[in-house]
Each structure stands twice: as structure tokens, then as C-alpha cells.
Amino acid sequence: MAEHQHHILVVDDDEQIRRLLRRCLESEGYRVSEAQDQPGVEAHLGTDVDLITLDLGLGRTDGLSIARTVRQRSNVPIIMITGKGDMIDRIVGLEVGADDYIAKPFHLREVLARVRSVLRRAAPLDNGTAKQAPGTPNQVRFDQFVLDLDRRELMGPEGRERQLTSGAFDLLTMFVQHPHRVLSRDQIMDLLKGQDWAPNDRSIDNRIARLRKVIEDDPRVPRLLKTVRGAGYSFTPHTIEAG
The missing domain is CATH 3.40.50.2300 (Response regulator)
Structure with missing residues (x-):
């Protein structure tokens, strides 16, 4: 090809x-x-x-x-x-x-x-940053959201697609694969393999802010994607299911 x-x-x-x-x-x-x-x-x-x-x-x-x-x-x-x-x-x-x-x-x-x-x-997941292992489910459901890993789409609780940048999509994919864990910025950058990061890169914080605008009811008081002071970030959905 x-x-x-x-x-x-x-x-x-x-x-x-x-x-x-x-x-x-x-x-x-x-x-x-x-x-x-x-x-x-x-x-x-x-x-x-x-x-x-x-x-x-x-x-x-x-x-x-x-x-x-x-x-x-x-x-x-x-x-x-x-x-x-x-x-x-x-x-x-x-x-x-x-x-x-x-x-x-x-x-x-x-x-x-x-x-x-x-x-x-922005490459598709099978060539990019969040490569799926054989047998990995292509959808993840969390708190009435549906993340489609094949189509790179996020459907909201209201049944409409929520628009995500490619970077925010990869970030959300990484978080749903590591729920309820506190991840430092360095760990997040390590998990987002295949991407270029400069020393003291702050783009993670920008992506977090953009992602919160998409998945949080009130981005100023995040419920799903929380800041753990002095440690990093944690993705804390009430429910999460792959399938």
C-alpha cells in the first residue's frame, strides 16, 4: 500500500x-x-x-x-x-x-x-501514541460517556459527539487506560509515547485544561479529571467499563 x-x-x-x-x-x-x-x-x-x-x-x-x-x-x-x-x-x-x-x-x-x-x-491509534494491544476493546464507557478508540470519537451523555483535538483525545485515552491513579506530568509524558516533549514542556497543562472543558460540567471544579496538589492529575470516573 x-x-x-x-x-x-x-x-x-x-x-x-x-x-x-x-x-x-x-x-x-x-x-x-x-x-x-x-x-x-x-x-x-x-x-x-x-x-x-x-x-x-x-x-x-x-x-x-x-x-x-x-x-x-x-x-x-x-x-x-x-x-x-x-x-x-x-x-x-x-x-x-x-x-x-x-x-x-x-x-x-x-x-x-x-x-x-x-x-x-494525530496519527491513528494503530500507528500512534496509544497503540492498542491485540484483543483490546475498541470502546470505553465512563460516567455516560463513550470513547470510541477506533473512530477517535467521544460521545457525551446527551448522545452527541464532543469535539476533541488530537492531543486531547490521546490524553483522554491515556487516562481511561490508567483510571484512579495519580500521574505526574513526567509520567503522563512518558505514557504518551511517540510524542516530542521539550524540557519544562507545559503543553500537558494546556491539554488538561482543554480536556476539562469537554468532559467536565464545570471545568473550574473538575469531578472527572482532578488535580492532586504537588503530585499530578487523577482520572476519577464513578463508573468505567470497556467493551
Whole structure:
């Protein structure tokens, strides 16, 4: 079977930057499409796009609004591109569902490294971070939620799909495989094998915050995913059943 050619959507209102990123990514074997505004992005949602690079400093459109729109309709990974000093936008972008960020001015080798890393995180479970052992059930039920490991979907108690980023899905999968255990950030990073972590990486905390927004009635007072002060995090559903 031929290897899958990843399709990347580059979103920027600067034609020179789009052209630069296209040449860089195509030289590494990626298929690249371009968009410069929200209608251009929406035209690609629902297609075979595997990853979006999104400049938050678009001239005519708020990049954060585009990120929200994408995350409401799709789990496609997003790498934000931000100005060097735009820390607030960076934090808000991670909170609305971006998977990673790159600060300008950027080096093309960093772009490629982050693209590869995010695509590895988003890989299907049989090739990625939460590989299932033979005979492992493909669904886990906890507190009226249903986590489908094959389809990478989470159904809420109301019977509707809850949208998760690829990173948040892998994190939840890891927690349901280790319920009622206190896990430190280092242990969590070790369990999420196949992912690249920088020293003092805080993205675990960002993923925890995003995951709580999806599974908790009140993310400020978490019931399922609790913080254990000085120790880490613990997943504490009342009921959990694989099948």
C-alpha cells in the first residue's frame, strides 16, 4: 500500500510567506493547499486536510476566530503562527484548540519539526501514541460517556459527539487506560509515547485544561479529571467499563 501523502493547508494573508511555506513543505513530500481568509479555510473543512498552519495576524480576519470555527467543525490539527510578543494570543489560541504554535520570525527547520511532531500525535491509534494491544476493546464507557478508540470519537451523555483535538483525545485515552491513579506530568509524558516533549514542556497543562472543558460540567471544579496538589492529575470516573 502506498504511503499516505499528508495534506497541509497553509493559511496566511501574505503571499510570500505562503509561497515560502509551500516550497518548504512540498520539498519534504507534503501536499499543500493555500488560503488567505476564513472563506478559504472553510472551503477546505471536511476535505482530506491533515493539518493547518494558521497565522493569527491575518489582516482581514481574526485568526483566533478561524481557529474557533475550525475546532467547532473539525478535529484537524492546527499549528498557530504568532508574532514574537503575542503571548496572550498564543495562550488563547491553545485554549480554543490549537495543537502547537510557532513564533515569528521562524526557521523553516522548526516548521518542519513541529509539523512532523503534530502529525505523529494525530496519527491513528494503530500507528500512534496509544497503540492498542491485540484483543483490546475498541470502546470505553465512563460516567455516560463513550470513547470510541477506533473512530477517535467521544460521545457525551446527551448522545452527541464532543469535539476533541488530537492531543486531547490521546490524553483522554491515556487516562481511561490508567483510571484512579495519580500521574505526574513526567509520567503522563512518558505514557504518551511517540510524542516530542521539550524540557519544562507545559503543553500537558494546556491539554488538561482543554480536556476539562469537554468532559467536565464545570471545568473550574473538575469531578472527572482532578488535580492532586504537588503530585499530578487523577482520572476519577464513578463508573468505567470497556467493551
